Ligand SMILES: [Zn+2]
């Protein structure tokens with residue numbers, strides 16, 4: 043089963059994002075650790091951090107992930123803005139670390155008045171500087187694929203490869219693939235052959251093992267438009283097929299996927315709930331020969347394989363999973 047969640051607001055506290063995610067039926071959650079349109083933020087106190095971590099455990103929400111501030115531009119040709127961006131990104135990593143969040147998603151940046159080549163060099167320098175200032179931290183940066191609006195870098199897989207190849211500590215970086223962005227950037231995903239070709243290209247240029255997260259968004263604008271406008275799943279230019287391919291692709295079964303679709307309600311129902319239902323409706327029933335057996339066959343298969351990650355019915359993990367499913371059903375009743 044794919045790991046599905048959404049970006050959630052931290053209004054009222056970090057733990058609130060976890061509660062909203064749980065109420066919407068998410069498995070995972072993305073959040074900003076500070077106001078994304080401001081440079082400054084007050085420090086995270088012990089109580090807020092503890093409450094956040096406890097709520098994640100209590101509600102069974104996994105893979106918390108952070109997204110950095112929109113003000114940060116590590117490709118900026120202007121030295122003052124570049125330096126400010128480096129400092130701000132260091133703070134982003136420190137805040138994630140404090141909340142035990144393993145990854146901070148970031149847009150590589152915009153070269154504005156310089157060039158693609160110079161911009162990419164600035165990003166490499168900036169990340170080296172960030173890494174030098176955050177020795178020993180476990181929180182890592184995920185470079186996000188972008189739509190390529192204006193002078194934004196990261197819309198070609200090659201841009202990400204240039205950054206990964208250029209930095210001194212590439213092992214401290216990963217990649218987040220946004221479906222809306224890569225489509226708007228010109229990578230087709232709907233036709234099965236196009237999907238396979240796009241993923242093969244991602245693998246060849248970036249490497250699939252680098253992909254630590256997906257952003258699941260449909261796109262208002264068309265293929266190659268290079269315009270970043272998110273639509274509800276299946277209601278944009280992408281349609282349902284790309285999501286069907288992705289969600290049923292065993293290579294990404296363990297990679298968390300987060301919605302960043304518009305918030306609100308439709309006919310009184312939360313739009314995240316609607317989008318998650320649309321996504322889960324695309325899952326193919328698994329054949330009994332598949333690696334992950336259906337519930338009925340679970341006991342026998344686990345007994346045979348003795349897999350450490352799976353638990354027999356009645357075991358602790360199974361119990362908490364059941365309890366979680368029950369709470370989820372209740373909260374949606
Ligand atoms: Zn995104």
Ligand SMILES: [Zn+2]
Nearest residue numbers: 223270271272
């Ligand atoms: Zn976007």
